[in-house]
Amino acid sequence: MDSRNFLTFSLCLLLIFVNKLKTSASSFGFDxxxxxxxxxxxxxxxxxxxxxxxxxxxxxxxxxxxxxxxxxxxxxxxxxxxxxxxxxxxxxxxxxxxxxxxxxxxxxxxxxxxxxxxxxxxxxxxxxxxxxxxxxxxxxxxxxxxxxxxxxxxxxxxxxxxxxxxxxxxxxxxxxxxxxxxxxxxxxxxxxxxxxxxxxxxxxxxxxxxxxxxxxxxxxxxxxxxxxxxxxxxxxxxxxxxxxRSFKKQSECVDEDESCEKWAKNGECEKNPTYMVGSETDHGYCRKSCKACSS
Known part of the structure; x- marks a missing residue:
């Protein structure tokens, strides 16, 4: 490929990239x-x-x-x-x-x-x-x-x-x-x-x-x-x-933060259950302190 064709090819790729960015940005309301x-x-x-x-x-x-x-x-x-x-x-x-x-x-x-x-x-x-x-x-x-x-x-x-x-x-x-x-x-x-x-x-x-x-x-x-x-x-x-973080098996009774016990005493298991206990799509980091699994 000579230099002129290479330049044309590069410009085409750039235009494709810019158009994709515009499409992606507009789809998310990005201005x-x-x-x-x-x-x-x-x-x-x-x-x-x-x-x-x-x-x-x-x-x-x-x-x-x-x-x-x-x-x-x-x-x-x-x-x-x-x-x-x-x-x-x-x-x-x-x-x-x-x-x-x-x-x-x-x-x-x-x-x-x-x-x-x-x-x-x-x-x-x-x-x-x-x-x-x-x-x-x-x-x-x-x-x-x-x-x-x-x-x-x-x-x-x-x-x-x-x-x-x-x-x-x-x-x-x-x-x-x-x-x-x-x-x-x-x-x-x-x-x-x-x-x-x-x-x-x-x-x-x-x-x-x-x-x-x-x-x-x-x-x-x-x-x-x-x-x-x-x-x-x-x-x-x-x-x-x-x-x-590396996901633990949901059956394991473990705390993955030193503050879990304190947070649990302050009612975080009920206030912020997704982080503390977990859900179908998210991992819980304080399952032991929240008594969310068997020891």
Whole structure:
């Protein structure tokens, strides 16, 4: 094949690829014209109107009545522990829980160009007055966490409600060339770096790793305290590899997290049965503490 034919062949392949992307994007309601690049340090992008009002309300309704105190991952042990740094409440859905959840997950894959199977289950979070999450990293420090899917390469925060004041997502180590101007509508917390206001339906995508796969310290981020109103959000953490654990036989009475016993005492078996006990399509991680199988 000569160079002219090779160029023609390459252009044809490119056109086919672009058309497939357009078809895939349109089928999930993905509109790239709504995406704005916010920052390169860290790499952050805002998709205005990523979720419809109905999708936002549906995700909130799935979580109501099943919320528990949010936990954090200990940097040394990798265990889930309670912390005053994070005072929200939340719960995990399970993957493709219903048609709406499945569509949201597919849209996320189409937007981020990251495989759907690399994502964790959606976590729904609720912040009441004064509740917050201090600045932290989403990439891991402990080797145990890295064994399951590797680092979290990207994070998507989907805002499910408007907040009258506060509740912004802030990047304290942002390194932009110009200062982000903020008036009195911003909280003092938001003035400590580049910040994004929670708007119902909007989605914020940022990368925790550099393109060379090293961790990005400028991805440090936090959720500012809610000052007026309440904040609902959905988080999707996306790993560098397919995310999942080795499945135990459902007949085995085992706990796969050190906090299972504590969570069970707090009523999580009833509040979040899909994660704790499992279902026909999802694996339960705390079957022993929930007394869901014979010992």
């Amino acid at each position: 790239p014209t709504r995406v704005t690049q916010l920052s390169w340090t860290p790499r952050a992008f805002l998709y205005k109107g990523f979720l419809s009002n109905d999708e936002c309300d549906h995700l909130i309704n799935l979580a109501k009545g099943k919320l528990a105190k949010s936990m954090v991952t200990d940097n040394i042990s990798g265990k889930r522990v309670d912390s005053e740094e994070r005072t929200s409440s939340g719960m995990f859905l399970y993957k493709r829980q219903d048609d709406i959840v499945a569509n949201v997950e597919a849209k996320l894959a189409a937007w981020t160009f990251l495989p759907e199977e690399n994502g964790e289950s959606l976590q729904i979070l609720h912040y009441e007055n004064g509740q917050k999450y201090d600045p932290h990293y989403d990439f891991f420090h402990d080797q145990k966490a890295l064994q399951i899917g590797g680092h979290r390469i990207a994070t998507v925060l989907m805002y499910l409600s408007n907040v009258k004041k506060g509740g912004e997502t802030v990047f304290p180590m942002w390194k932009g060339k110009t200062t982000q101007l903020k008036d009195g509508s911003w909280s003092e917390c938001a003035k400590q770096g580049y910040a994004v206001k929670p708007r119902k339906g909007d989605a914020l995508l940022f990368f925790n790793l550099h393109p060379n796969a090293t961790t990005d310290p400028t991805s440090l981020h936090g959720s500012c305290p809610v000052i007026e109103g309440e904040k609902w959000s959905a988080t999707r953490w996306i790993h560098v590899r397919s995310f999942g």
